[in-house]
Amino acid sequence: LRARQAAVPTGPGRTSDGHAVPLLANVGSAADARLAVELGAEGVGLFRTEFLFLDRKSAPTVAEQSERYAEIFRIMGDRPVIVRTLDAGSDKPLPYLALPDEENPALGVRGLRLSSVDEGTLLDQLTAVEAAVKETGTPVKVMAPMVATVEEAAYFAARARTAGLETPGIMIEIPAAALRSEYLGAEVEFFSIGTNDLSQYLFGADRMSSAVAALHDPWQPALAVTIATVVTGAAKQGVKVGVCGESASNPEFACVLVGLGVETLSMAPRSIAGVRAKLAEVTRAQCEAAAAAVVSARTAEDALRAARAALGVDT
Numbered sequence: 315l316r317a318r319q320a321a322v323p324t325g326p327g328r329t330s331d332g333h334a335v336p337l338l339a340n341v342g343s344a345a346d347a348r349l350a351v352e353l354g355a356e357g358v359g360l361f362r363t364e365f366l367f368l369d370r371k372s373a374p375t376v377a378e379q380s381e382r383y384a385e386i387f388r389i390m391g392d393r394p395v396i397v398r399t400l401d402a403g404s405d406k407p408l409p410y411l412a413l414p415d416e417e418n419p420a421l422g423v424r425g426l427r428l429s430s431v432d433e434g435t436l437l438d439q440l441t442a443v444e445a446a447v448k449e450t451g452t453p454v455k456v457m458a459p460m461v462a463t464v465e466e467a468a469y470f471a472a473r474a475r476t477a478g479l480e481t482p483g484i485m486i487e488i489p490a491a492a493l494r495s496e497y498l499g500a501e502v503e504f505f506s507i508g509t510n511d512l513s514q515y516l517f518g519a520d521r522m523s524s525a526v527a528a529l530h531d532p533w534q535p536a537l538a539v540t541i542a543t544v545v546t547g548a549a550k551q552g553v554k555v556g557v558c559g560e561s562a563s564n565p566e567f568a569c570v571l572v573g574l575g576v577e578t579l580s581m582a583p584r585s586i587a588g589v590r591a592k593l594a595e596v597t598r599a600q601c602e603a604a605a606a607a608v609v610s611a612r613t614a615e616d617a618l619r620a621a622r623a624a625l626g627v628d629t
């Protein structure tokens with residue numbers, strides 16, 4: 315007898331009761347974008363632009379940047395793309411920019427903070443993105459990494475709008491930004507939660523250190539509590555929230571994110587199928603029950619067990 319196999323879902327992400335959860339890809343190159351399309355990504359939720367800037371002796375020109383962005387936009391066609399402005403500094407130094415010597419570069423001049431040392435890099439990048447949008451017609455938004463305060467969010471939004479990019483967003487990856495999401499949300503159109511760095515700063519645990527990897531477990535309840543805080547603040551401003559950190563690629567945790575009110579999930583292209591399949595097995599109400607269970611769990615272990623029970627996973 316042939317075992318009866320459930321059909322593997324394809325197409326857009328949705329729960330079994332039809333709640334749509336766009337499944338987006340994290341990409342860092344044209345090859346990644348091709349793979350994303352091939353694997354059914356509904357768009358790009360995080361385009362990491364670092365590849366254009368690292369390992370070179372001088373900054374890429376606006377023309378060179380816009381050509382490379384346009385290449386990726388063309389691959390995505392009509393699918394939406396979120397471009398993250400340069401997230402250099404810290405573990406990704408720029409050889410041609412004199413950054414301060416820092417003892418703790420992860421806590422130093424990185425991400426949007428680079429603009430305080432060299433604003434031209436950001437302005438050139440925004441100009442290049444806008445030119446590539448004009449050329450391709452792809453629906454593109456830009457977002458800034460490592461935003462901590464309202465002033466930084468407002469600064470970025472103003473620069474983006476001046477460049478003609480009307481719907482700027484920010485990453486939420488610093489606890490201060492999460493706590494003040496209602497205020498930051500008044501400045502921008504959307505949030506994308508970067509759970510890799512958010513966990514790093516929330517738990518005070520270096521994301522590069524395997525010795526503290528347990529603190530980067532997405533089931534640590536404080537992470538879900540922080541995400542719930544972001545969603546609540548965002549809702550007051552009508553701001554949409556996505557997640558683009560590694561945690562979104564864990565199929566069961568992805569259900570928890572949906573239950574917390576996260577609207578889109580962005581992940582490595584190869585993770586999309588697993589998340590799509592899991593979402594198709596559960597209802598939105600189950601996701602909400604799992605989220606509530608995680609938020610009130612005492613430990614990561616309890617959170618995982620309670621979420622699985624709510625999602626009807628056999629353990």
Ligand code: PEP
Binds near residue numbers: 362559
């Ligand atoms: C994150 O911090 O979660 C994130 C998506 O950005 P990166 O991993 O590039 O820092």
Ligand code: MG
Binds near residue numbers: 508510
């Ligand atoms: Mg990050």
